[in-house]
Amino acid sequence: MRISIFGLGYVGAVTAGCLSSHGHYIVGVDVHPAKVADFNNGIPPIVEPGLDELLKSAKSNSRLRATQNCADAIADTELSIVCVGTPSNAAGGLDLNFVRGVAREIGDALRQSRKPHTLVFRSTMLPGSTAKLVSELLADLVAAGTLRVFYYPEFLRESTAVADFETPSLAVVGSHDGSAPPADLMKNLFGEKASVVNWPTAEMVKYACNAFHAAKITFANEVGRVGKAVEVDARAVMSLLCQDTRLNISSYYMKPGNPFGGSCLPKDVRALTNLARTNGLSLPMLENLLSSNERHLSSLLHLITETEHREVVILGLSFKSNTDDLRESPMVDVAQALLGRGYKLRIYDPALNLAALVGANKRVIDTKMPHLASLLHTDLATAVGSRGLIVAAQKCAPVAELKKLVTANHHVLDVNGWGDLKELPAKYEGFCW
Numbered sequence: 001m002r003i004s005i006f007g008l009g010y011v012g013a014v015t016a017g018c019l020s021s022h023g024h025y026i027v028g029v030d031v032h033p034a035k036v037a038d039f040n041n042g043i044p045p046i047v048e049p050g051l052d053e054l055l056k057s058a059k060s061n062s063r064l065r066a067t068q069n070c071a072d073a074i075a076d077t078e079l080s081i082v083c084v085g086t087p088s089n090a091a092g093g094l095d096l097n098f099v100r101g102v103a104r105e106i107g108d109a110l111r112q113s114r115k116p117h118t119l120v121f122r123s124t125m126l127p128g129s130t131a132k133l134v135s136e137l138l139a140d141l142v143a144a145g146t147l148r149v150f151y152y153p154e155f156l157r158e159s160t161a162v163a164d165f166e167t168p169s170l171a172v173v174g175s176h177d178g179s180a181p182p183a184d185l186m187k188n189l190f191g192e193k194a195s196v197v198n199w200p201t202a203e204m205v206k207y208a209c210n211a212f213h214a215a216k217i218t219f220a221n222e223v224g225r226v227g228k229a230v231e232v233d234a235r236a237v238m239s240l241l242c243q244d245t246r247l248n249i250s251s252y253y254m255k256p257g258n259p260f261g262g263s264c265l266p267k268d269v270r271a272l273t274n275l276a277r278t279n280g281l282s283l284p285m286l287e288n289l290l291s292s293n294e295r296h297l298s299s300l301l302h303l304i305t306e307t308e309h310r311e312v313v314i315l316g317l318s319f320k321s322n323t324d325d326l327r328e329s330p331m332v333d334v335a336q337a338l339l340g341r342g343y344k345l346r347i348y349d350p351a352l353n354l355a356a357l358v359g360a361n362k363r364v365i366d367t368k369m370p371h372l373a374s375l376l377h378t379d380l381a382t383a384v385g386s387r388g389l390i391v392a393a394q395k396c397a398p399v400a401e402l403k404k405l406v407t408a409n410h411h412v413l414d415v416n417g418w419g420d421l422k423e424l425p426a427k428y429e430g431f432c433w
């Protein structure tokens with residue numbers, strides 16, 4: 001393919017070197033004359049292991065040139081990749097001015113040349129950015145079928161960028177509506193194993209990945225600080241933590257849904273942060289876990305109270321399915337708050353037998369919901385009733401049974417990702433997706 005690459009910085013220069021080594025013809029575009037001059041001589045404008053050789057080889061095979069002129073590049077290529085910077089602005093927001101400038105120039109050049117073209121944004125941009133840029137600057141070209149636009153986030157790390165480009169840790173490509181790009185693009189550019197999603201999902205994945213990396217580093221450092229204070233080698237602790245690939249380094253606990261609760265997580269986070277405080281340490285990330293969890297619970301309550309329903313059916317009261325443990329169960333707090341606001345409540349939880357509750361578990365009910373017995377239904381049909389908002393916190397009822405009972409007068413709020421609920425004949429809403 002003949003490819004223009006806009007922005008010859010860390011991402012653009014590596015992309016140019018790697019794609020030229022795959023046999024593509026590359027025209028680099030940058031506003032900096034010195035970078036363009038270097039590139040035209042096969043010299044990398046940045047320090048990156050392996051890039052020197054790639055650019056030299058591309059230059060000697062006449063597969064590389066650079067220009068400051070957008071129209072020149074567009075006239076000479078069939079596809080453009082935008083890798084210009086997206087820095088923070090003074091308020092901490094995202095400055096899209098460089099991307100916007102390039103998109104405008106590319107649009108103008110395409111209107112002149114009238115050639116079909118493919119535009120791939122690689123710069124990191126917040127969800128909604130590609131759609132906004134297209135609607136503001138390129139809508140006519142897309143509508144005329146002259147221009148196809150994809151968002152293709154970059155996951156390379158500086159210093160291992162060439163190797164990361166060749167074997168990416170993740171490949172995701174966004175199209176307007178999530179439909180697959182043409183086979184030649186999947187084969188020659190995105191990679192046949194790339195996951196295809198819509199633009200905003202691809203944009204969001206990049207931010208979720210970087211926020212996750214930042215969260216992991218901060219977590220390990222906070223464990224390190226508290227460990228050192230109590231003379232524990234936290235590098236050994238973290239190494240052991242990473243040995244658990246079932247619960248720790250895994251997709252477990254990595255799905256948006258229920259707030260956390262139960263007899264261990266809130267209590268142990270409280271104790272650990274208290275230990276840090278008594279040692280004069282501040283651990284902002286760990287200290288804020290409980291308040292973030294409370295915020296999450298509040299947003300669930302907000303969603304419930306935003307609907308027009310004043311009858312609520314809670315499926316699953318304990319903190320997770322197949323247990324009758326009610327200690328620090330988020331749904332007990334939800335039930336308590338709704339009762340306080342005068343809602344009519346029906347609860348279904350087959351794991352719960354009030355007569356069998358003892359100790360701390362029984363105290364939760366005695367103090368928070370003494371009249372639980374009158375709200376708890378052992379019969380699913382009575383619990384579901386003929387109308388109301390079904391707050392499904394757990395998969396505690398067979399969907400086949402729910403299908404027979406749920407009507408268009410119900411509204412289903414899926415708290416924990418129970419996709420089958422979409423098949424019910426009621427309005428479906430996901431809690432945080």
Ligand SMILES: NC(=O)c1ccc[n+]([C@@H]2O[C@H](COP(=O)([O-])OP(=O)(O)OC[C@H]3O[C@@H](n4cnc5c(N)ncnc54)[C@H](O)[C@@H]3O)[C@@H](O)[C@H]2O)c1
Nearest residue numbers: 007008009010011030031083084085086098123124154158
């Ligand atoms: N650096 C990384 O490790 C990395 C990794 C993944 C994603 N990203 C993302 O990729 C994007 C680029 O990052 P980078 O580190 O390569 O940036 P960079 O600052 O190194 O390079 C950006 C280049 O764009 C050029 N430019 C600016 N306006 C231009 C215009 N109108 N026309 C042509 N060129 C123009 C600049 O002169 C510069 O050379 C950012 O959105 C960044 O967040 C970076």
